[in-house]
Structures are given as structure tokens and as C-alpha cells.
Amino acid sequence: MSALVVGAGPVGLTAAIELLRRDVPVRIVDRVDRPHPHSKSIVLWPRALEAFARLGVADEIVERGVRMSAQNYYSGGRRTLRLGFGKVTGTSYPFAVSLPQQETEEVLRGALGRLGGKIEFGVRLTGFAQDEHGVRAELADSHAAFTHDTDWLIGADGSRSTVREHLGVPFEGATYPQQFLLADGECDTPLAHDEAHYFMTPKGVLVVVGLPGGLYRVFVSVAPNVDTSDPLAVIQAAATERSPVPVRLVGDQRTGLFQVQRRLAGRLRQGRVLLVGDAAHIHSPAGAQGLNTGIEDASALAWRIARGGRGPAAASLERWERERLYVAERVVADTDRQTRMWTLSGWRRTARDLGFAVGRLTGVTDRVVPARQAQLDLVLPGAPDRAGDLRTGARLPDGPLPDGSTLHDTLRSGGPALLVLVGTGAPAAAEQARRFLAAAPTGGVHTRVVTGGPKLGLREPTAVLVRPDGVIDLIVPLADEPRLTAALREWAATAPTP
């Protein structure tokens, strides 16, 4: 079993690390000669941080970045909404992190290297052919063209994906008419450095977000006809016009000009070829979702590839494609709504501001929006089972355990986990769970009896089977041993053999 990852951006790197840590040999190539120096993404949400924790890099990411504690929305020069993370619970990362994309990639390259992986820069994919047994990829560097045979080809090659084009998969959507500009550098402003600030005006948006090292990102949208030949001047003028407090760019700035699109691939899989990240979906940077969603695409794919797509229904590549298309559609729609919301005028603007006021007063926005942006509230399509706060298709909530570890630490093995959750005052049930697990067919499934963990509203001792990507696949009362045994047998029978 082997895989070729095309593209060493954040998503390709995540796919390669996830495969290597499961002992799947990986070749990873990128057509550029060295890592891209520019920063596109900056915001990482809790769910991506949890995925990074499974790779062992979350601590470094959090340490390097700025912990963001709130988002502020302003309209007509006044703050209309402030969203904190106070209501984000059930995660070890109840905050967002601001870290330039090139630094996130650097951390991921470090993890890849520690697993023995090496990026082949200056190597591009030019084409491929596949049959039911494998894929023959056509690669080229500056000297020659050559072929490489592999079992799986993962297209993480960005929005202009060669893999997608070669498959003939449509990438439908639209381009936003506005132009978007950004400047990263020093900024003289009283705006809180560890918070995000969105100034919404009919002429366009101004976004100010803190970066590591006391720097700021200043991001603006401008009309299509605005002359952007001097980007810094355009950004400064828009910032001065849209913010009620000074936002003065000083010193060296790294500027960028972006045309933003929303597009979704018609499918994510054809045989042994798969599309992840921007190759599969692109959207407005509103809500900061692109990289975050791509990390999840890769994390949800790699463990399935390591099993050859075999095993329980949840491990199939068809399921992966269905789930990731569902998520991508939701993200494209959410980011589109937010982009439009930025620049409303007239009665629509009044209605938006009124909606924000009601949301703020009732606490609804604080409860709903950050959890949705962080994709913590996501429930994947399928037949939902629930018990207490747990739901199949949702992620396993995290929480501290009495021994100092957390519930999510049980997911770091790379395989599925069966957790039997038992209340603290139920020693007999804990003993029954231990006896059951000792005799059950658990090969390849990490098991643990959890007593005294986070309060999850469970009425009886409950077994939860959690997929390697942290999503709950099955919730069964411990009393239903036959069902539990059947499920374990299914997962254990298809455990990958390195």
C-alpha cells in the first residue's frame, strides 16, 4: 500500500503525515522549488487544533500563534456584536489561534520530517492513468519526465488543481466582483491585538486581526473598478475611512491582492484518485474556513486509505466523499452569507444590525456562531443515534480525566477507540466493562474504561466507538454486549496491517 500526495500545502502535508504515522509509504511532491513565502490563512479554529493535536503539533502551533479571545463586528462606526469563546465548551482549545499559513506549514513540515517524510520540491504532476489496481502518475522536474506507480493519488494541489482538471471534474461556482487586499506588518492602532475586528460598511469591509510578534493583518475589500496599483495606499485609505479609531500601517508591510471565488468540485473521488482542500472547495476568507476545512478533509481521508477503504460503512471512501461534500457545501454557503453580510446597505443593513442586537441580548450569537465557525457543532449526515450530549456523526467532546489526560488523548493512537463511559459511583459497571473488554475482539481498537470523565449527560454506562478522526460512529449501552461485540469485530477484522 502506498500513496502519492500532490501538493505540499497545509492540506497535502496533513494527508502525508496522517498516512506516514499509520506506516503507509508516501511520496509528496510540489511543483514549486521551495515553500511558498506568502501568508494566506491566519485563523485556526478549535477543530483544526484538535486534528493537529492528533498529529502531535498543536502545542507548537498554539505557542507560535496568538490566542484569539473574541471577534468584534462594527457597523456605522459602532460595535454591534462581540463574540467571545466563553460558550465554546467540550474542547481543550476553547479559542482560535492566529498564525500565518507559512508558519503552520513549517510546523507540519517538521512533523513530516520526524516521520521520515521528505517533500520533493520542483516536481509537478502532469497527468495520470488508473485502473482498479493502482495509479500510474506522470511527474516531471526541470530535467526529465518520469512515472510513478502508486495505490492512491491524493490531489492536494490547490484551487487550480491539475488532478481535478485531469479527472474532468467540474468546479462550479462564481467569482466575487470585489477585489480583496491585505497588508501584514506593524500597525499603530488601539484595537485589541488578541481579537478580530470586522468593520462592515456599504463600501466594503475592513478586517483587523493580530499576528504573532505584535504585528497585525489589515484586510479590505474594494470595488472592482478601484485602481490597486498602489495596494498599500488603497488599504490605508480604506482603513482610515472605515474604522472609527486609528488604524495606521507603519514600516514594512507584506501586501497581497486576491480575487475571491466560491466553487465546489462536482465529486471528490474517482476510483483511486481523491481531491482534498482547495482542490475540492474554495470560498471567501470570511469566517476563515478554507485551510481548516482542508485539514479535516485530509484527516478524515487518511485513516480510511490506510484501511484500503475497507471495513465498517464509516471507513468507506464513499462515506468520506458524502461527508466531505456535505461539509464543503455548508462552508461555501456560510462564507458566502458572511461575505454578503459584510457590505449590506439600506434596510438590509438595518435588519442585519437589528439581528445582531437581538442575538447579543439573548446570547444566541455567542452560543451558536463560534461553535459553527469552529465546526464543533457539525453533525455529519447519516442515521443519528444519541445519548446525553453524544451524537453519532458528531465529534467526541473533549474534557479532562482524573489522571490528568483528556478524553481526546485516547484518539492519538491513530486507530479507532472504544471508550466505555461509566459514572464515578458505579464500580460494578466499571468492573463489568473491564471484563467485557478483556474478552472482546478488540484487535486494532484502542479501548479504555473511563470513570469520572466530563459530564456528558449519560443515564447508564455507555460504550462509544470513535473513529480515528474523532467522530462518533456508534453509541451503545454497555448492557447491549452482543451489538458491541459485532461492531468491534467489524473494526478489528479490517485493522490495517503495517
Ligand SMILES: Cc1cc2nc3c(=O)[nH]c(=O)nc-3n(C[C@H](O)[C@H](O)[C@H](O)COP(=O)(O)OP(=O)(O)OC[C@H]3O[C@@H](n4cnc5c(N)ncnc54)[C@H](O)[C@@H]3O)c2cc1C
Ligand atoms: C487572503 C486569504 C486569507 C485566508 N485566510 C484563511 C483563514 O484565516 N483560515 C482558513 O482556514 N483559510 C484561509 N484561507 C484559505 C487557505 O489559504 C486555503 O484554504 C489553503 O491554502 C488551502 O490549502 P491547500 O493545501 O488545499 O492548497 P494550497 O495551499 O494552494 O497548496 C497547494 C499546493 O499544490 C502545489 N501544486 C499545484 N499544482 C501542482 C502540480 N500539478 N504538481 C505538484 N504540485 C502542485 C502548489 O504549488 C501548492 O504548494 C485564506 C485564503 C486567502 C486567499
